[in-house]
Amino acid sequence: MKMDYDIAIIGAGCVGTSIAQRLAKYNLKIALIEKDADVAMGTSKANSGIIHQGYFTAKGSLKESLSLRGNELFDEICPQLGVDYKRTGALFCATNQNEVKTLQGELTKSINRNVEVEFIDDPIKIKELEPNLKNEVIAVLHFPTAGIIVPWELTIALAENSVANGVKLFLEYNVGFIKREADEFSIHSTDGRKITARTIINAAGIYSDKIAKMVGDESFNIIPRRGEYIMFDKNSLPLKKILFPCPTVVSKGIVVGPTLHGNFYVGPNADEINDVEGNQTTTEGLNEILTGGMKLVDLPFRKHITNFAGIRASTLRHDFIVELSSVTNFIHAAGIDSPGLSSCLAIAEKVETIIKNECKYVLVEKDNYIATRKKQVRYADLSEAQLAKKIEENPQWGNMICRCELVTEAEIVKSCHTLIPCTNTDMVKRRLRPGMGRCQGGFCQAKIMKIISRECEMIYEQITKTGGDSQVVFKRSKNLNSEIYQGENL
Known part of the structure; x- marks a missing residue:
């Protein structure tokens, strides 16, 4: 029986759509499968929207290499797809001498990675970079090529460009089980539909361990980590930079960050939970992020307009899992927590290499490939x-x-x-x-x-x-x- 597709990508967040868009330039039949009614419905619609610059990642990790490469790729992909982004720069802030030492240690590591960075302890220069910072901030690390983007706008653009190039998007296709039959997978939805494919790419976010177990791969488990946010009204705090506290081993800390549309937000915290759908905000969590934000700036509390939470897909590996499974022709793009958005375009590049070198696909580019997407007139x-x-x-x-x-x-x-x-x-x-x-x-x-x-x-x-x-x-x-x-x- 003829297979429906060469490749089926499960999950249409920023990672899954990046992979689809990357592979759509080749003569391949590709299915992009999403359990929800739209793309960008999971972590990709509820995160900080930061293009990180490879800072505070473990040396030699995938997070390090893919976030550094991913940061570069935004300059290539976003103009092609009509996606707005802005390189605002990011400041990591120290409020005491112990934190200053932490920043100086990261300064050395960043220089060794050839990352553009500047250590500043002159209060006048600090205020020039971000006038809203409190006087308690005595030193900062400035990463000038960090930036901001609207994560769902990027994901939608990647999905639309994929569809324009022949990728078949299946929305509200909730995978119930997967069978391996000879040299193909059959992917069955909970409502009775079936798709067959030679290769599966598992980009299912917080459900990626569940998808892996359907084919007998139990090599990792997802640990849901909830992050809560508070969004403030436009022009209520005109931030110039993304503001981080001094990070800890566990987290980059509570961020105070601008958005492309003139709002600003505070968050996220990091709360490990048992429920992959537990994206409700909590009184304790919101108080935690307000307390964290107030360490850096004076918050205009009356300008708050909404709050929300997202779930990050962490694992005990504490690194991205982008690799060929022990199951033939089954590829993981899993455990993608922070800096996943920053790395998504580079993750797609790495998956492309796995498809070519390890799955032995002969990749032939289309003659009619559409490389660009027009932004809707507003x-x-x-x-x-x-x-x-x-x-x-x-x-x-x-x-x-x-x-x-x-x-x-x-x-x-x-x-x-x-x-x-x-x-x-x-x-x-x-x-x-x-x-x-x-x-x-x-x-x-x-x-x-x-x-x-x-x-x-x-x-x-x-x-x-x-x-x-x-x-x-x-x-x-x-x-x-x-x-x-x-x-x-x-």
């Missing part, structure tokens, strides 16, 4: 003259749906007809940002549902927030009232 990026022309051509450009983030009807309509069409409200949110502003969707969500209903030909009861059972509307109120009335008369 109201916020248009001049008055450009906007006037847009409105004249299409009045939907004049209908403002989200006033917090300046998103128009025309943009949302477009998002419903892309390579990965938006069929729930959070899909629109991740692509265009309605619902990420001060009101957190309080005024625009109903309008977005109306557009999705019209453009995707869905009734309101079918529209969800995140897919699955996350319906926004349960029933029409008149129907509900009728049922209640009938029930009272029974």
